[in-house]
Amino acid sequence: MKVRIKFRKYGAMIFIGHLDTMRFFQKLIRRADIDVSYTQGFSPHQIMSFAAPLGVGLCSNGEYLDLGCEHVTSTKDMIERLNQASVEGYEITNVVLLPEDAGNAMASVAAATYTVHMRYEQPEIDFASQISAFLKQETISVVKQTKKSEKVLDIKPLIFDLDVSYEEVDGKRRPVFSMMVDASSAGNIKPALVLDTLYTFASLPAPKEFDYIITREDTYTNIGTSEEPKLVPLDAVGNTI
Amino acid sequence: MILCSKSLIIWDMRKLALNDEILLSIENPARYIGGEVNAVMKDKNDVSVRFAMCFPDVYEIGMSHLGIQILYHMFNSFEDTWCERVYSPWPDLDKILREKQIPLFALESQDPIRQFDFLGITIQYEMCYTNILQVLDLSKIPLIHNERTWDDPIVIGGGPCTYNPEPIADFFDLFYIGEGETIYRRLLDLYKEAKASGMSRADFLYEAGKLPGMYCPMYYEATYHEDGTIASFFPTREGLPDKIVKEIEMNVSDTYYPDKPVVPFVKVTQDRVVLEIQRGCIRGCRFCQAGQLYRPVRERDVEMLKKYAVEMLHNTGHEEISLSSLSSSDYQKLPELIDFLIEECNRRRINISLPSLRIDAFSLDVMSKVQDVRKSSLTFAPEAGSQRMRDVINKGLTEEVILKGAEEAFKGGWTKVKLYFMLGLPTETDEDRRGIAELSNLVAKTFYDTVPKPERKGKVSVTASTSFFIPKPFTPFQWARMGTSEEFISYAKTVKEAVMAQLNQKVIKYNWHEADVSVLEGVFARGDRKVSKVILQAYKKGCIFDAWSEYYHHDVWLSCFEECGVPIDFYTTRERAIDEVFPWDFIDCGVSRAFLEREWLRATKEQVVTPNCRQACSGCGAARFGGGVCFEEREDGASEGTN
Numbered sequence: 001m002k003v004r005i006k007f008r009k010y011g012a013m014i015f016i017g018h019l020d021t022m023r024f025f026q027k028l029i030r031r032a033d034i035d036v037s038y039t040q041g042f043s044p045h046q047i048m049s050f051a052a053p054l055g056v057g058l059c060s061n062g063e064y065l066d067l068g069c070e071h072v073t074s075t076k077d078m079i080e081r082l083n084q085a086s087v088e089g090y091e092i093t094n095v096v097l098l099p100e101d102a103g104n105a106m107a108s109v110a111a112a113t114y115t116v117h118m119r120y121e122q123p124e125i126d127f128a129s130q131i132s133a134f135l136k137q138e139t140i141s142v143v144k145q146t147k148k149s150e151k152v153l154d155i156k157p158l159i160f161d162l163d164v165s166y167e168e169v170d171g172k173r174r175p176v177f178s179m180m181v182d183a184s185s186a187g188n189i190k191p192a193l194v195l196d197t198l199y200t201f202a203s204l205p206a207p208k209e210f211d212y213i214i215t216r217e218d219t220y221t222n223i224g225t226s227e228e229p230k231l232v233p234l235d236a237v238g239n240t241i
Numbered sequence: 242m243i244l245c246s247k248s249l250i251i252w253d254m255r256k257l258a259l260n261d262e263i264l265l266s267i268e269n270p271a272r273y274i275g276g277e278v279n280a281v282m283k284d285k286n287d288v289s290v291r292f293a294m295c296f297p298d299v300y301e302i303g304m305s306h307l308g309i310q311i312l313y314h315m316f317n318s319f320e321d322t323w324c325e326r327v328y329s330p331w332p333d334l335d336k337i338l339r340e341k342q343i344p345l346f347a348l349e350s351q352d353p354i355r356q357f358d359f360l361g362i363t364i365q366y367e368m369c370y371t372n373i374l375q376v377l378d379l380s381k382i383p384l385i386h387n388e389r390t391w392d393d394p395i396v397i398g399g400g401p402c403t404y405n406p407e408p409i410a411d412f413f414d415l416f417y418i419g420e421g422e423t424i425y426r427r428l429l430d431l432y433k434e435a436k437a438s439g440m441s442r443a444d445f446l447y448e449a450g451k452l453p454g455m456y457c458p459m460y461y462e463a464t465y466h467e468d469g470t471i472a473s474f475f476p477t478r479e480g481l482p483d484k485i486v487k488e489i490e491m492n493v494s495d496t497y498y499p500d501k502p503v504v505p506f507v508k509v510t511q512d513r514v515v516l517e518i519q520r521g522c523i524r525g526c527r528f529c530q531a532g533q534l535y536r537p538v539r540e541r542d543v544e545m546l547k548k549y550a551v552e553m554l555h556n557t558g559h560e561e562i563s564l565s566s567l568s569s570s571d572y573q574k575l576p577e578l579i580d581f582l583i584e585e586c587n588r589r590r591i592n593i594s595l596p597s598l599r600i601d602a603f604s605l606d607v608m609s610k611v612q613d614v615r616k617s618s619l620t621f622a623p624e625a626g627s628q629r630m631r632d633v634i635n636k637g638l639t640e641e642v643i644l645k646g647a648e649e650a651f652k653g654g655w656t657k658v659k660l661y662f663m664l665g666l667p668t669e670t671d672e673d674r675r676g677i678a679e680l681s682n683l684v685a686k687t688f689y690d691t692v693p694k695p696e697r698k699g700k701v702s703v704t705a706s707t708s709f710f711i712p713k714p715f716t717p718f719q720w721a722r723m724g725t726s727e728e729f730i731s732y733a734k735t736v737k738e739a740v741m742a743q744l745n746q747k748v749i750k751y752n753w754h755e756a757d758v759s760v761l762e763g764v765f766a767r768g769d770r771k772v773s774k775v776i777l778q779a780y781k782k783g784c785i786f787d788a789w790s791e792y793y794h795h796d797v798w799l800s801c802f803e804e805c806g807v808p809i810d811f812y813t814t815r816e817r818a819i820d821e822v823f824p825w826d827f828i829d830c831g832v833s834r835a836f837l838e839r840e841w842l843r844a845t846k847e848q849v850v851t852p853n854c855r856q857a858c859s860g861c862g863a864a865r866f867g868g869g870v871c872f873e874e875r876e877d878g879a880s881e882g883t884n
Binding site (some may be wrong): 011012013015016017020023024026028029030031033038041042044046056085087089119151209210229 | 253257260262264265271274275276277278312504506507508554555556557558560561589592613857
């Protein structure tokens with residue numbers, strides 16, 4: 001049987017890369033005495049797969065991994081045991097049992113939501129009207145640099161939602177962007193690319209390096225069809241134990 | 242600190258010393274953030290002693306060191322003490338810390354090192370000496386001991402290199418000679434009293450220098466003969482000992498051991514549970530410093546080891562466990578321990594790694610159970626190519642035993658063999674050097690003789706590696722002349738040519754170690770106080786991470802020796818008289834100078850081997866510690882420390 005584990009990654013742990021996060025979980029599973037399934041062969045390893053790798057420097061409130069288990073207890077017990085064996089910065093928020101026919105975590109990913117705070121002072125413009133004009137374009141073309149060539153990509157169909165609110169920092173208004181974008185293996189785009197393109201559209205200088213403080217809020221799967229998508233968080237397809 | 246969204250709560254978290262921009266612009270930021278599993282957090286207001294424990298190399302190396310884990314555990318088990326870790330920042334961060342004037346910090350609290358009461362530096366190899374200066378400098382602690390005040394931590398060194406602390410004596414307030422488990426508690430108590438009574442720093446160091454195993458270099462002085470050798474070495478304040486006797490933990494089965502080692506996020510060199518099964522070695526190889534320093538052999542109780550293995554695996558989640566000792570095959574309850582581990586580890590899907598095992602039927606059987614024979618290689622350390630040479634270095638291993646081991650290994654399915662040798666040993670000739678190639682050839686031949694053609698799975702491969710012999714203090718070879726860089730290269734060439742001339746040369750690969758850096762290591766190993774100014778000069782010219790070939794600048798070092806008027810050959814190629822006073826003679830490691838002298842003559846004149854400690858007692862002097870192998874029933878029937 002398979003469980004899906006939802007976790008948060010924050011604080012100093014945003015500097016831990018994806019491979020080291022995988023290693024962290026392999027050891028965490030052992031410390032928490034989870035009855036995990038192993039592959040066959042001379043060097044057996046845990047049956048574990050992560051949904052969507054998170055870049056170094058990003059926080060997340062909605063990371064997922066699937067884990068093969070020989071035996072499970074209850075959602076509450078497993079969350080408690082995992083958190084007791086974890087460290088500040090990795091917090092397990094849900095464990096659900098997946099139905100037999102559930103697709104693997106990575107292939108299931110359709111979209112992700114992000115919140116983006118700005119580290120430095122921003123120009124005081126009306127971002128809301130800029131965004132609505134930005135999204136009204138026929139196409140939103142970006143030039144994607146690949147190893148060999150440049151490719152023009154239309155990111156409009158990959159942006160499912162983009163919005164702005166404001167926060168007060170040092171007595172000044174600063175935009176806080178939120179968005180839902182494609183995170184599937186075919187169409188994954190980064191929130192920084194969306195905002196860079198928005199700033200260019202609004203004739204603003206591109207934000208400085210390290211300006212974006214990005215939090216992935218959740219990761220979604222499509223339980224509808226490709227014509228009529230219905231996006232739900234990855235743990236919505238499993239059942240509380 | 243990164244704020245994550247979600248109603249803009251800034252969690253009550255540790256504040257990092259480095260901001261996000263810096264952490265995102267350097268290699269491997271995880272080296273600097275702390276917060277690992279089992280890292281110990283305390284409230285600094287609840288403790289009276291803050292101890293920063295440093296391994297002066299990069300995090301991945303330092304975190305792999307068992308000694309620090311043991312001491313970290315010990316210090317943090319003291320309620321009044323908080324021990325934290327610090328490592329050498331990699332050159333990318335080093336540059337940023339200097340540019341931005343950010344003081345070096347400890348991983349746990351992220352507080353500047355200079356705020357600590359102690360900075361303890363473990364010194365495991367000579368090539369980290371400039372990194373010691375890097376750590377002091379980045380912490381804004383004066384590099385030379387007499388420029389420090391109570392505003393600076395007490396800088397204390399420990400580890401194998403401190404058995405000749407003289408080349409780095411200027412940089413330390415104290416050295417702890419010996420094993421850390423015994424005296425630190427008394428040192429911390431003395432420190433608390435000193436602080437409470439308003440004692441001066443100089444007086445505290447003086448009082449500390451009276452504790453067993455403590456060496457306070459500022460209160461010792463050397464005078465020299467005209468030829469540069471030492472005339473006398475003595476304490477300058479009354480009440481300090483002439484001789485510093487090493488500290489040793491005789492009760493190794495009931496002492497501090499880390500049941501919850503820190504688990505790094507990044508993959509470090511030693512990414513596994515390490516079980517130290519014994520201290521010391523019965524063998525007495527004449528080039529080996531560790532084999533003399535850690536005498537007598539003390540085995541840990543097998544039940545203790547079983548208990549710790551289970552706890553440590555559970556508390557870390559590591560997927561591998563390794564046994565640690567100088568010669569694991571000599572641990573008497575090894576079969577019992579390994580049977581236990583195999584059963585326990587199979588159940589938990591844990592790998593077992595078994596370094597430093599003698600290759601014989603028992604170890605091959607064990608290894609075939611715990612590793613993939615096709616993928617792993619077998620390691621032999623004959624250390625020298627000819628039997629005569631192996632007798633000189635007291636490596637009892639014979640050609641017959643090596644080939645027998647190889648034969649059994651090939652029958653068991655192994656095809657990769659590694660052979661380790663040294664070049665430039667005392668009395669060595671070209672014949673001995675060519676012996677390295679010949680022995681390698683015989684190992685390859687054994688494969689073809691043992692495994693019939695249809696049963697050969699893949700090609701046999703023999704890798705012979707040579708390092709250059711560096712005479713070390715407290716070994717019978719401490720009197721030996723060390724080769725020059727040019728000599729070393731020519732020796733390697735002799736081996737290379739001999740390998741090419743072998744029948745099976747196609748399957749033999751020959752590697753040799755860097756010669757220049759070996760010479761420098763040779764200077765530091767047997768150096769005196771005069772060498773310290775060269776180290777300081779090289780550091781000021783930008784030398785750090787000398788153990789890393791990409792950062793080692795031999796030309797800079799050569800110019801520093803010249804500018805300081807310190808001749809390299811005084812420390813390396815010079816022939817030493819049998820009665821010369823050595824810089825390290827004021828330290829007593831248990832093994833007597835008379836024993837080492839006897840061994841030196843047995844090696845070079847008589848060219849005979851000396852029996853190991855279980856065969857017969859050779860009266861090295863370590864029996865005075867009152868335990869260990871010296872008091873076991875021996876093969877010769879004698880026991881109870883008959884030396």
